[in-house]
Amino acid sequence: xxxxxxxxxxxxxxxxxxxxxxxxxxxxxxxxxxxxxxxxxxxxxxxxxxxxxxxxxxxxxxxxxxxxxxxxxxxxxxxxxxxxxxxxxxxxxxxxxxxxxxxxxxxxxxxx
Amino acid sequence: xxxxxxxxxxxxxxxxxxxxxxxxxxxxxxxxxxxxxxxxxxxxxxxxxxxxxxxxxxxxxxxxxxxxxxxxxxxxxxxxxxxxxxxxxxxxxxxxxxxxxxxxxxxxxxxxxxxx
Numbered sequence: 001x002x003x004x005x006x007x008x009x010x011x012x013x014x015x016x017x018x019x020x021x022x023x024x025x026x027x028x029x030x031x032x033x034x035x036x037x038x039x040x041x042x043x044x045x046x047x048x049x050x051x052x053x054x055x056x057x058x059x060x061x062x063x064x065x066x067x068x069x070x071x072x073x074x075x076x077x078x079x080x081x082x083x084x085x086x087x088x089x090x091x092x093x094x095x096x097x098x099x100x101x102x103x104x105x106x107x108x109x110x111x112x
Numbered sequence: 113x114x115x116x117x118x119x120x121x122x123x124x125x126x127x128x129x130x131x132x133x134x135x136x137x138x139x140x141x142x143x144x145x146x147x148x149x150x151x152x153x154x155x156x157x158x159x160x161x162x163x164x165x166x167x168x169x170x171x172x173x174x175x176x177x178x179x180x181x182x183x184x185x186x187x188x189x190x191x192x193x194x195x196x197x198x199x200x201x202x203x204x205x206x207x208x209x210x211x212x213x214x215x216x217x218x219x220x221x222x223x224x225x226x227x228x
Contacts, residue, residue, distance in 0.1 A: 002154075004154075034216055036219075041221065042221050042222075043116070043118075043203050043205075043219030043220050043221045043222050044155065044203070044219045045219070046216040046217065046218065049216060089154075089155060091155075098168065099145070099157035099160055099168055099170070100157065100217060101157070102147075102154050102155040102156070103154060104153065104154040105154070105155075
């Protein structure tokens, strides 16, 4: 039962261009969403989050968009840099101490 | 920046043996978690721990698993009798608060468990 889906296992983008990573979810009870970045041999690192009361949250080069009616969120990275090359996990959860549910991840490669 | 530390980074064990994975969460965090990732698959929740007790656990976290906070700093995951399918990367995480939109989980670098 995949409540959080990242349908693209990989994405290649040229340096300086925009990277768009997508995530879909099925559980309408989710009310906050997070993106994590993971380098090899390291744990996931928190990147950015958004609650269901917003449709956009921006932090520097990273912007997360939430479309609740479509149960879809996306992470935009602009401009993309080679150091952004990593696996990006989408995660979703409900308020309170309920566990985060992760997607399978999308491997982003930013080509110089 | 404070970080979650996990030891060992790699543990090899024989099927049926007990293993203990260790974690030192961020010192002022109150909520602790174990997740795992089987190679090529998604990160899966195992258990959350707050106020010295398990607050939630998944179906994966059966009687073979246990967690403990033996002192003020360590948080351990014990697998009593390992199976081949327990081979995975195990991540410890901690957070300051329960509403994780504002209190994101901070993960350690993981322990790769290989059961032979």
